[in-house]
Every structure is written in C-alpha cells, then in structure tokens.
Amino acid sequence: MKDKKILVSGASIAGPTLAYWLDRYGFEVTVIERAAALRLGGQNIDVKGPAKEIALKMGILEEIRAHNTTEIGLRFVNSDNHTIAEFPSDSSMSMTQELEILRGDLVKILYDLTAKRVEYIFGDHIIDLIESENEVKVDFASGKKGIFDIVVIAEGIGSATRDLAFGGRPRFNYLGLYTAYLTILRNNTDSRWARWYNAPKGIVFMLRPDNYGKTRASVTFLAKENAYKDLSEADQKRALIDRIQGAGWESERLVNEIKESEDLYF
Ligand SMILES: Cc1cc2nc3c(=O)[nH]c(=O)nc-3n(C[C@H](O)[C@H](O)[C@H](O)COP(=O)(O)OP(=O)(O)OC[C@H]3O[C@@H](n4cnc5c(N)ncnc54)[C@H](O)[C@@H]3O)c2cc1C
Structure with missing residues (x-):
C-alpha cells in the first residue's frame, strides 16, 4: 500500500489527524477543505480517553496542555449569581476535564503538525467521484481533476461528499434543543470558573473562560424542530434576543453582546 495517493476531504480534526498517520506510514496525502482557510x-473540546492516547502518540499532548482554556471547574449559580453547587475540575463529576482546549486551537495544532509534509488545498471541494477497481477519479469545483488510490471523507456531520459517494442523508433525531455560541468580553463577574444558570422557560446560560482573556457564552433553549431553520444571521440574532430578553441573571449582558457579535454560531 505504500506510496499510494490518498485524498482526505475536510481539514478540521479528523482529516489532519488521519493525514498525519497516513504520512507517517509512507502515503502521499492531500487534504482538501471547502472553506477558504x-x-x-467553536468552543471547548475535551481531549480524553482514546483522544488523549492518540495525542500522546502524535507528540502533541503537551502543546494541547499549554493551550488549556484555564477553566478550573463548573459552578451552578442562581439568579443572584450565588453558587448553588460546585464541581472542581479534579472531581469525577466535573464537566471541566484535564485537557480542555478550544476547538480552533486544536485544529491549528493538527494543521501545523502536518502542513510541512501534507499538501493542503483550501477553498475547493469534490463535485464528482468515479470509483473503479484501482483508482478514484475526482472532479473538483475549481475545474481541477485528480486521480487517487483512496478518497477519505472527513467532512463532519453535514458532509455533501458522503451523499455523493453513498447517497442519502443520515437520519437525525431532533432532541428539542437549539444552542447558540458566541465569544463575549470578560467582565468582573467572570472568573476561571465556568458558570451555569438555569433560567425560567427552558433556557440554560453558560459562561466559560478561555485562554485569550475572553468569555465563551452559550445559550441553550427548548424549541420546536425547525423553529429557527434557514434564518439569516440578523434574524438569528433577533430570534435569540426575543427568546432570552428578561430571562434574568446576566441575560441583558448577553442581549447586548449578541447585537455586536461577529462569531455567533446558532
Ligand atoms: C466551525 C465549527 C465549530 C464547531 N464547534 C464545536 C464546539 O464548540 N464544540 C464541539 O464539541 N464541537 C464543535 N464542532 C464540531 C466538532 O469539531 C466535530 O463534531 C468533531 O470534532 C469531529 O470533527 P471532524 O473533523 O470529524 O468534523 P468537523 O469538525 O465537523 O469538520 C469537518 C470539516 O470538513 C469541512 N467540509 C465540510 N464539507 C466539506 C466538503 N464538501 N469538502 C471539503 N471540506 C468540507 C468543514 O469545513 C470542516 O472544516 C464544530 C465544528 C465546526 C466545523
């Protein structure tokens, strides 16, 4: 199998990790990413269990540790911001894990580890695949063509190439929740503790420290399936503000931050 050409589609976590191992075992690897960069x-990712073992074998465990989000545990708070329950990171029930890293930091570490030896192509994607016994012919949106021995799809949950290769979409079971994520300015109620507030009307607010001097906020709320489907970013902001306005605790702070947000992920 050595010297074979492999195309990996998707440069997030799975794609570059696979590229690292394929390169290490002598394959010629190209990673293609639809986004321009x-x-x-994204927010926190826990590197634990098999992921920790793999990170150790790839020699990036200490780099991951150095990018720790600095969170020391989780506090459930009431509307006056008094702590009701506290789960420090070293307790078995803590949400805060030993290796807590922002998704973007992990993606960057994996990219930097592989970029010298693996070819990365950004801003392009597969539009057609023709598989024969010995090869896969690939057409790209840019008009380029390529021939590979194997194509691996690492495009995450909404993969279009998976549909192209295998047909049909996976079935999703809607669990009744929407979540919005955004980065906000740190203020004097924030600390190295993550704070979780259960607001009335099925809303959960969570604020967590990051390692860049900011606070990562999430708002999770009950909603009917497709209630907010296909909204523009401005409409997402309006819908979210309508949902949380007057919910107590630090909801007004979040309303103001949502208006200004440039990284709202809904
Ligand atoms: C922007 C973003 C933010 C996220 N935030 C969080 C978070 O806060 N917490 C959390 O736990 N998980 C988050 N996730 C999901 C998490 O990264 C994945 O569920 C998990 O890590 C699995 O990673 P993956 O590499 O399999 O897929 P993903 O991380 O989903 O990455 C798939 C990659 O493939 C690319 N791609 C998609 N379609 C194509 C195509 N047709 N051709 C080429 N490339 C394509 C995408 O742009 C992306 O870079 C986020 C994912 C993304 C993309």
Whole structure:
C-alpha cells in the first residue's frame, strides 16, 4: 500500500489527524477543505480517553496542555449569581476535564503538525467521484481533476461528499434543543470558573473562560424542530434576543453582546 495517493476531504480534526498517520506510514496525502482557510470557530473540546492516547502518540499532548482554556471547574449559580453547587475540575463529576482546549486551537495544532509534509488545498471541494477497481477519479469545483488510490471523507456531520459517494442523508433525531455560541468580553463577574444558570422557560446560560482573556457564552433553549431553520444571521440574532430578553441573571449582558457579535454560531 505504500506510496499510494490518498485524498482526505475536510481539514478540521479528523482529516489532519488521519493525514498525519497516513504520512507517517509512507502515503502521499492531500487534504482538501471547502472553506477558504482553516475554520477556527467553536468552543471547548475535551481531549480524553482514546483522544488523549492518540495525542500522546502524535507528540502533541503537551502543546494541547499549554493551550488549556484555564477553566478550573463548573459552578451552578442562581439568579443572584450565588453558587448553588460546585464541581472542581479534579472531581469525577466535573464537566471541566484535564485537557480542555478550544476547538480552533486544536485544529491549528493538527494543521501545523502536518502542513510541512501534507499538501493542503483550501477553498475547493469534490463535485464528482468515479470509483473503479484501482483508482478514484475526482472532479473538483475549481475545474481541477485528480486521480487517487483512496478518497477519505472527513467532512463532519453535514458532509455533501458522503451523499455523493453513498447517497442519502443520515437520519437525525431532533432532541428539542437549539444552542447558540458566541465569544463575549470578560467582565468582573467572570472568573476561571465556568458558570451555569438555569433560567425560567427552558433556557440554560453558560459562561466559560478561555485562554485569550475572553468569555465563551452559550445559550441553550427548548424549541420546536425547525423553529429557527434557514434564518439569516440578523434574524438569528433577533430570534435569540426575543427568546432570552428578561430571562434574568446576566441575560441583558448577553442581549447586548449578541447585537455586536461577529462569531455567533446558532
Ligand atoms: C466551525 C465549527 C465549530 C464547531 N464547534 C464545536 C464546539 O464548540 N464544540 C464541539 O464539541 N464541537 C464543535 N464542532 C464540531 C466538532 O469539531 C466535530 O463534531 C468533531 O470534532 C469531529 O470533527 P471532524 O473533523 O470529524 O468534523 P468537523 O469538525 O465537523 O469538520 C469537518 C470539516 O470538513 C469541512 N467540509 C465540510 N464539507 C466539506 C466538503 N464538501 N469538502 C471539503 N471540506 C468540507 C468543514 O469545513 C470542516 O472544516 C464544530 C465544528 C465546526 C466545523
């Protein structure tokens, strides 16, 4: 199998990790990413269990540790911001894990580890695949063509190439929740503790420290399936503000931050 050409589609976590191992075992690897650059958004990812073992074998465990989000545990608070329950990171029930890293930091670490030896192509994607016994012919949106021995799809949950290769979409079971994520300015109620507030009317607010001097906020709320489907970003902001306005605790702070947000992920 050595010297074979492999195309990996998707440069997030799975794609570059696979590329690292394929390169290490002598394959010639190209990674193609639909976005124009690495997508560095997202919030906390826990590196634990098999992921920790793999990170150790890839020699990036200490780099991951150095990018720790600095969170020391989770506090459930009431509307006056008094702590009701506290789960420090070293307790078995804590949400805060030993290796807590922002998704974007992990993506960057994996990219930097592989970029010298693996070819990365950004801003392009597969539009057709023709598989024969010995090869896969690939057409790209840019008009380029390629021939590979194997194509691996690492495009995450909404993969279009998976549909192209295998047909049909996976079935999703809607669990009744929407979540919005955004980065906000740190203020004097924030600390190295994550804070969780259960607001009335099925809303959960969570604020967590990051390692860049900011606070990562999430708002999770009950909603009917497709209630907010296909909204523009401005409409997402309006819908979210309508939902949380007057919910107590630090909801007004969040309303103001949502208006200004440039990284709202809904
Ligand atoms: C912007 C973003 C933010 C996220 N935030 C969080 C978070 O806060 N917390 C959390 O736990 N998980 C988050 N996730 C999901 C998490 O990254 C994944 O569920 C998990 O890590 C699995 O990673 P993956 O590499 O399999 O897929 P993903 O991380 O979903 O990455 C798939 C990659 O493939 C690319 N791609 C998609 N379609 C194509 C195509 N047709 N051709 C080429 N490339 C394509 C995408 O742009 C993306 O870079 C986020 C994902 C993204 C993309």
